[in-house]
Amino acid sequence: MLEDRIYLSPPHMSSRERELLLDAFDSNWIAPLGPHVDALEREFAREIGVEHAVAMATGTAALHLALLLSGVGPGDEVLTSTLTFAATANAVTYVGARPVFVDSERDTWNMNPGLLAEELAACARRGRLPKAAVVVDIYGQCADYEPILDACRAYGVTVIEDAAESLGATYRGRAAGTFGRFGCFSFNGNKIITASGGGILVASEKDLADRARFLATQARDPAPHYQHSEIGYNYRMSNLLAAIARGQLGVLRDRVARRRANYDFYRRELGDMPGVDFMPEHPASIATRWLTCLTIDPARFGSTREDVRLELERHNIESRPVWKPMHLQPVFARCRARDGAVATDLFERGLCLPSGSNLSERDLGRVVETIRSVGARRGRPAALQPRTEPRPSGNGQSSRRSQEAA
């Protein structure tokens, strides 16, 4: 008998989400926008300490509008982290710009500030600076913003922060999402808190927030007869989803604490295994450990990352390779990249473990036991490895419920 599936990062509702959702439903605010959207924007801005928050249909929509409002357009270049989910780079292409990928540093897995500075200097020499830099806070940890902001300021390049994976993290005491001119967040199904979908754009400048709201509601001029002087988008959040998001925001701190506790457990139980290294935390950072990520050195561990992932899958445990960097993606093959060796290595050896805030001790124990069993096979040829559990059949139900695309 296969045990229950353990998911990578499943939704975790408190009871308040249901109450708020029913309130929205019973008040007949089924429409997009409504009182819960307004309340969410206020509460979210207060939580992370920023002036303005604009609720969006998705995190990708927030990125798209941040790029538009930064004046990025056709033919422009935008520097961004190569180690990210495709949404970051896709948004750059929505405005007709071309992403230029910057490699990760080992210390945070985020954009390497030294390589960013080198790339900016090279662009300046060529006489063609990028219009913006979209800096990603990967897997629940802020990038090293001090040197990143210094470099971008020196060249007058706008910084947009993709904090979709790092709501609740801090860097030098400040919240993720507050370091750039814009910050972008996501409430997608497997993020640290979720509304099934949704996003938020934050900014400290009121005129930018107002303009984001305007563009996100089909760019309607202030007239009763639906007049439009420019192209807009249908990017606002539904009032129903905002109700769920408000409930989730109320338990964000608890969710951060639980994900950090998952990490501590994994670290305690697996940290002694040769060849296993965990994603580091920068000394000035408090990461959320949205996902607990580790790398496996096959020479010392005796098996590869894929061996471990497949063995977990055999035990009905979902894990995932670290993001395949954008400079290796076929769709971005013709884009420039400033190095990429570190991100490539993290991708080849990196694994994200089940990290939900609702994992039980028993679930965590199952994951640890399975990984230890692979490690214990060190030195034995693959053909002799015991295969006691059947492979899960991957029926429609489980694949529908698994939180696939980020």
Ligand SMILES: *Cc1c(COP(=O)(O)O)cnc(C)c1O
């Ligand atoms: C999830 C994610 C996004 C996209 O958010 P959606 O709400 O799914 O559109 C953007 N960037 C990163 C790094 C993400 O992980």
